[in-house]
Amino acid sequence: MQVKRLLLIATLALTAACSSKQVIDENLSEAELYQQAQEHLDNTSYTSAVNTLKALESRYPFGRYAEQAQLELIYAYYKNQEPEAAKAAAERFIRLHPQHADVDYAWYLKGLASFDQDRGLLARFLPLDMTKRDPGAARDSFNEFAQLVSRYPNSRYAPDAKARMIYLRNLLATYEIHVARYYLKREAYIAAANRGRYVVENFQQTPAVGDGLAIMTEAYQRLSLDDLAASSLATLKLNYPEHPSLESGEFVPSEEEADTRSWLSRATLGLIESDAPLPPGQTRASQDMERLYRDAVEAIPAELQPENAPQADAPNPPRSWWSRLSFGLFD
Template sequence: MSMKHLLLVGVLALLAACSSNAPVIDESLSESELYRKAQTDLDAENFGSAVETLRALEARYPFGRYAEQAQLELIYAYYQNYEPEAATASADSFIRLHPTHPNVDYAYYIRGLASFTRDQGILERFLPLDMTRRDPGAARDSFNDFAQLINRYPNSQYAPDARARMIYLRNLLAAYDVHVGHYYLKRGAYLAAANRGRYVVENYQQTPSVGDGLALMVAGYSRLAMHDLADSALETLKLNYPEHPALVDGKFKHHVEPAVADMDWLEAASVGVIDAVTAPPPRMAQTQMEREMERQYQDAVAALPREIRANTTGEPHRSFWSRITFGLLD
């Protein structure tokens, strides 16, 4: 580990220690004051304080006008505060309690993000790790969460980002199975290696790992003296992936697992979504207060007399006679 990473670890540990004391929420604050304080904390990216404020708002005013919005923003605050388990639990609760809420798709979306980072600590998010070698359980859960979002709400504003992340996750899961296959090869479990390679080929089409899966099949079947199967896999590898590193001058070479530094294909194949995976998720498009202000404005406009309301377009008021004569006699 480089000195830069050691310093980063030290700084983060110090910040975590300094922020261990939860803020005390004033008992005299009203519902609207608590909500405004939570919004201020979120805008300032003070997510720990935002979590405590939103929890206080939810506990003190469970049936208030800001209750549902506070629950949604609490999911976001938990995620940003590196509490993926709490974010997932809050999202599940919101989906169960408010299945027809107009913004329930946001709960599905943040749940997918929380599942992906569930097994990552604060330090692991900043240190260089090969995600294709980690336990894929959280990645599979995240893929399924995003799939639910897309299936239930295909026109959601979060659906395009969810689809891009699913591409990344699918490539990552395929690469993980390739690593497992190489482990089997090293352990002498040649049939298991060949079967894992076949699984990648059959289940992860259109991912960069298909070539590695074919190479695993060639290596495994060759060591088992199953030459017909090995030759078939080799011909398919030559035809579809002539530049694969396992092929040297058209002949199969013992397949060496690619190093982490050589895994740039993952970013290219994921349409650059790796940067998006680490980017903070968007907040709700409008807060509860903004929506209420918009509603009050529309109600006020609707309450105006018809003659005055007609002038809100910015056009000069015209009489009935002027309209039927097309203004020729004005």
């Protein structure tokens, strides 16, 4: 059923695109143009309404309907699924008529245009998770609604703007949680902890705060920062005792601890251990860098080394030909 609806919409859009360009009678008066634009709006012919309103404004820039035409042009762009044009028209109206009695409506439409900018035709018919999409338009919409509420707290559009701001704030917080979980999977624990703390500090009273505390706890545990992990866990238990990461009062990490064994050890199920377990905070890459540094220091002739040259922590035994051939993989 959804596929049929999408095909119907695509057909209608193609037909509209291929239709002839609207011709507006040059002899129409200002009042007749405005009346014609109203009829197009009432019939949901938003493309025709846009063309008529633009013609009215260009032909009668100082007429009695000029300001109203600019305001209704914002609405026509918005209903015609042209968010960028709607925002540009709203910004123009706000700049030209900052004291207009309906300027709050321009702010409201500007926020609505950003609010629906990421909600195309697919989002209307398919179950897309908006919290995993680029939050740029959501941030713009939140800021524009915030401007409306702060500048015009008694506006009739303020209650709806506040309700949308709550939704947008929850959406932005959940997006940060998705990013933090991605960092956890990539073992970027510092970045994950910072994202979790950002949610806790900047999105209070949203459902994502509990997730932020859980991510902080897990990341700090992986980093062996026991005091920070204990503090985050205590806050999580106190404020969100029913959080999914808590089972019988005990914290359960969402990600399994990374397997830092070599490929040979994993392939042989641990029967052949080519490398000792890594100490906390170290990686194979850091060990390789340290080994290369020691080899470079040892390769410098004694007569060329400065008196205060750094020395290796302990003398290393001569490397075998097998070790050099395998680049130290089987030391």
